[in-house]
Amino acid sequence: MDGLFRDKIHLNLPDSDITYYPNFMVKADATVFFDLLREETPWQQDDITVFGKTYAQPRLTALYGNNGKPYSYSKLVMVPHTFTPQLLNIKEKVETIAGVSFTTCLLNLYRNGKDSNGWHADNEKELGKNPIIASVTLGQERFFHLKHRTDKSLKQKILLEHGSLLLMKGATQEHWLHQVPKTTKIVDERINLTF
Numbered sequence: 001m002d003g004l005f006r007d008k009i010h011l012n013l014p015d016s017d018i019t020y021y022p023n024f025m026v027k028a029d030a031t032v033f034f035d036l037l038r039e040e041t042p043w044q045q046d047d048i049t050v051f052g053k054t055y056a057q058p059r060l061t062a063l064y065g066n067n068g069k070p071y072s073y074s075k076l077v078m079v080p081h082t083f084t085p086q087l088l089n090i091k092e093k094v095e096t097i098a099g100v101s102f103t104t105c106l107l108n109l110y111r112n113g114k115d116s117n118g119w120h121a122d123n124e125k126e127l128g129k130n131p132i133i134a135s136v137t138l139g140q141e142r143f144f145h146l147k148h149r150t151d152k153s154l155k156q157k158i159l160l161e162h163g164s165l166l167l168m169k170g171a172t173q174e175h176w177l178h179q180v181p182k183t184t185k186i187v188d189e190r191i192n193l194t195f
């Protein structure tokens, strides 16, 4: 894995600890993982209810976990699949950099520019205080937006590239929200793995 520790960029944002690793994976390896996960994942589209209205989530997802425990995610309860060898391989690479081990991974498939992920923080109670969140991008690069919860002048956009890793630590989830907005550009599919 020659690409593993090259180029890390620490975002200089208050109340946060966010590092971007553009070359987390060698591009050719990232492409192999993309193709495998695209074909072999049991993608599902769940409904979400926001302010009493029900919508189809604007992306496909699949949840993987170690312990088979149902996991609540943004008002949904999902029963995790068992980790596949490919996902365990990626998980170990992420753990080497993050310095912690993960029990759960949510896969998101953004099929085109209309698929998105609205403003939220990964602050589910089960994750505890100051959770470490690791986000891997495979396929189409997409912008990732961050905004501070109280200081409206604080915001940042990062382009998440093929084979990259974004690591959010410390008080990031407590003070910041993130989203992957829709884009009017014609874009390809992107797979995100959130640990």
Ligand SMILES: O=C(O)CCC(=O)C(=O)O
Pocket: 106, 108, 117, 122, 135, 144, 160, 178, 180, 192, 194
């Ligand atoms: O697709 C991404 O980069 C973000 C996904 C995300 O924020 C999540 O699943 O919690």
Ligand SMILES: [Fe+2]
Pocket: 120, 121, 122, 178, 194
């Ligand atoms: Fe998130």
